[in-house]
Amino acid sequence: MDFLSNYDLLGAFWVTVQLTFWSAIGALVWGIVLAGMRVSPVWLMRAFATAYVTVVRNTPLTLLVVAASLGLYQTLGVSLTTDTTTSAIDITNFRLSVLAFILYTGTFVSEAVRSGINTVPVGQAEASRALGLGFMQTLTIVVLPQALRSVVAPLASVLIALTKNTTIASAIGVAEAAVLMKTMIENEGQAGSLVFVVFAIGFVILTLPVGLVLGWLSQKVAVKR
Amino acid sequence: MSGAPSVLYDAPGPKAKVRNTIYSVVFLAVLAAVAWYVFTALSDKGQLTAKMWTPFTDGSTWTQYLIPGLGTTLMAAVLAIVIALPVGAVFGIARLSEHVWIRVPAGVLVELFRAIPVLMLMLFSNFFYVWYTDIDSDIRPLFAVVTGLVLYNGSVLAEVFRAGIASLPKGQSEASYALGLRKTQTMLTILLPQAVTVMLPAIVSQLVVIVKDTAIGSTILSFADLLSNYRILSANYGNTIPTLIVIGLIYVVVNWVVTRLAALLEQRMSRRGRSSAPPVNPSAVTVTALPGADPL
Numbered sequence: 001m002d003f004l005s006n007y008d009l010l011g012a013f014w015v016t017v018q019l020t021f022w023s024a025i026g027a028l029v030w031g032i033v034l035a036g037m038r039v040s041p042v043w044l045m046r047a048f049a050t051a052y053v054t055v056v057r058n059t060p061l062t063l064l065v066v067a068a069s070l071g072l073y074q075t076l077g078v079s080l081t082t083d084t085t086t087s088a089i090d091i092t093n094f095r096l097s098v099l100a101f102i103l104y105t106g107t108f109v110s111e112a113v114r115s116g117i118n119t120v121p122v123g124q125a126e127a128s129r130a131l132g133l134g135f136m137q138t139l140t141i142v143v144l145p146q147a148l149r150s151v152v153a154p155l156a157s158v159l160i161a162l163t164k165n166t167t168i169a170s171a172i173g174v175a176e177a178a179v180l181m182k183t184m185i186e187n188e189g190q191a192g193s194l195v196f197v198v199f200a201i202g203f204v205i206l207t208l209p210v211g212l213v214l215g216w217l218s219q220k221v222a223v224k225r
Numbered sequence: 226m227s228g229a230p231s232v233l234y235d236a237p238g239p240k241a242k243v244r245n246t247i248y249s250v251v252f253l254a255v256l257a258a259v260a261w262y263v264f265t266a267l268s269d270k271g272q273l274t275a276k277m278w279t280p281f282t283d284g285s286t287w288t289q290y291l292i293p294g295l296g297t298t299l300m301a302a303v304l305a306i307v308i309a310l311p312v313g314a315v316f317g318i319a320r321l322s323e324h325v326w327i328r329v330p331a332g333v334l335v336e337l338f339r340a341i342p343v344l345m346l347m348l349f350s351n352f353f354y355v356w357y358t359d360i361d362s363d364i365r366p367l368f369a370v371v372t373g374l375v376l377y378n379g380s381v382l383a384e385v386f387r388a389g390i391a392s393l394p395k396g397q398s399e400a401s402y403a404l405g406l407r408k409t410q411t412m413l414t415i416l417l418p419q420a421v422t423v424m425l426p427a428i429v430s431q432l433v434v435i436v437k438d439t440a441i442g443s444t445i446l447s448f449a450d451l452l453s454n455y456r457i458l459s460a461n462y463g464n465t466i467p468t469l470i471v472i473g474l475i476y477v478v479v480n481w482v483v484t485r486l487a488a489l490l491e492q493r494m495s496r497r498g499r500s501s502a503p504p505v506n507p508s509a510v511t512v513t514a515l516p517g518a519d520p521l
Contacts, residue, residue, distance in 0.1 A: 041234045042248045058480035060440035067469045135234045164342035171444035196349040
C-alpha cells in the first residue's frame with residue numbers, strides 16, 4: 001500500500017467531484033429547459049427539443065467530448081477561458097468536458113422531467129387554466145414543482161451515471177480519477193489489481209451516499225397521491 | 226406530442242395563435258443566429274470547403290475505414306450482449322435465491338460493478354490481460370473492451386432479469402409448486418421463459434448503451450472501432466469536424482434503428498400477450514433499483 005502515498009489520489013478524485021458538480025448543475029438547468037420546450041405549445045420548440053434529444057442521446061459521450069476538444073477548441077479556436085498562463089489548456093479542457101457532459105446529460109434530465117410532468121394529474125393543469133394562468137405560469141407555478149418532486153429518484157440515477165461518465169474526460173486529458181488510475185496501473189505493474197480496488201472503492205464512496213440520500217429524499221418529498 | 230393538444234394549454238384561440246406564431250418566429254431567429262454563427266465559424270476555418278467533404282463521397286473512405294470500424298463496433302457490442310445475457314441471468318436469479326450465502330455475494334457483486342465506471346473496468350481488464358494472459362496485443366483491446374462491457378452490462382442485466390422475474394404474478398410459481406415442480410424446474414420452465422419475453426425490449430435497448438460505450442475503448446485503449454477512424458481520416462485529409470459529424474451521424478442512425486426495433490418488439494409483445502406481466506421498462510427498473518443503476 002506504500003506506493004499510494006506517491007500519488008495525488010485525493011486531488012484526482014477532487015477533479016472528478018468538480019466535474020460532476022458543474023456538469024450536474026448545468027445539465028439540470030438545460031434538461032428542464034429542454035423538457036419545457038418539449039411540452040410547449042410552440043410547434044417549432046417541440047420539434048427542436050425532440051430532434052436534439054434523439055440525436056444527442058444516441059451519440060457516444062466519448063465522441064462529444066472529443067468533438068468539444070478537437071472541433072470546438074483546436075479547429076474553431078473556442079477556448080472558453082481568457083487565461084493565458086500555462087494552466088490555460090487544463091482549464092479549457094476542463095470546461096470543454098463540462099460543456100460536453102451538460103449537452104449529453106441534459107437529454108436524460110429532460111426525459112426524466114418529462115416523465116415527471118406526466119405524473120401530475122390533468123385536473124391540476126385544467127384548474128390552473130381555469131384560474132386564468134397561461135402556459136408558462138401553469139408550467140412553472142403548478143406543474144414543474146410537483147413534477148420535480150416526483151423525479152428525484154430518476155434524477156439520482158442520472159447524477160450517479162454522470163459521476164461515472166466524468167471519467168470519459170480522460171479522453172481529452174483532464175486529470176481526473178481515470179487518468180491517475182491508468183498511470184498508476186502502468187507504473188505499479190503487478191500491484192495493478194490493488195490500484196483497481198482503491199479506485200473502485202473511491203467510486204463507491206462517491207456514488208453510494210448520493211444514491212442513499214437522494215433515495216431517502218425522493219420518498220420524503222414525493223407528492224402522495 | 227403530436228395529435229391531441231397537451232393538458233398544459235388549451236387549443237389555441239386567435240390571440241394564442243398570434244402569440245405562438247411570434248414565439249415561433251423569435252425561436253427561429255435564435256436558432257438561425259446560432260446556425261449562422263456556427264456556419265461562419267466553420268467557413269472561416271475552411272471546414273465547409275468541398276475538399277473537406279469529398280473524402281466521404283469516395284467509396285474507399287467507407288470500405289477502408291468507416292465500414293470496418295462500424296463492423297468492429299457492432300462486433301464488440303454483439304459479443305458483449307451475448308456474453309452478458311447469461312451472466313446477467315445467473316446473477317439476477319442468484320439475487321432472488323433464498324440462500325443468504327448466494328443472495329448476498331451476488332447482490333454485492335452486482336452493485337459493485339454498477340458503481341464502477343465502464344472506462345475503469347476496461348482499463349483494468351486490459352491490465353489483467355497484459356499481466357496474466359498471453360493474448361496477442363492486436364486483439365487485446367477487443368478483449369478488454371468486451372470484458373469491461375460484460376462486467377458492467379451483466380450487472381445491469383441482472384437487475385433487469387430480477388425485475389422481470391419479480392414482475393410475474395405470484396400465482397405462476399405457486400401453481401408450478403402445486404404441480405410438484407422443483408424450484409429449479411419452476412425457474413427454468415415457468416418463470417424464465419416468460420420473464421425473457423417481458424424483458425426483450427429492455428435488453429434490446431441496452432444494446433444502444435453498449436454500442437455507445439464501445440466508443441470509450443477507442444480513446445483509452447486504442448480500440449480500432451468506428452470512432453477511432455477520426456484520427457486516421459483527419460490525419461489524411463485534415464477534416465476533423467466533417468469526420469466527427471459523419472461518424473456521429475452513423476452512431477445516431479445505428480442507435481435509432483435499434484431503439485425503433487425495441488419499440489416494435491414491445492408493441493409486438495403486448496399485442497401477442499404471450500406473458501402475464503407488462504414489459505419491463507429499463508427506466509422503471511432504474512427507479513426501483515438500488516443506487517448505481519442508470520439508463521445512460
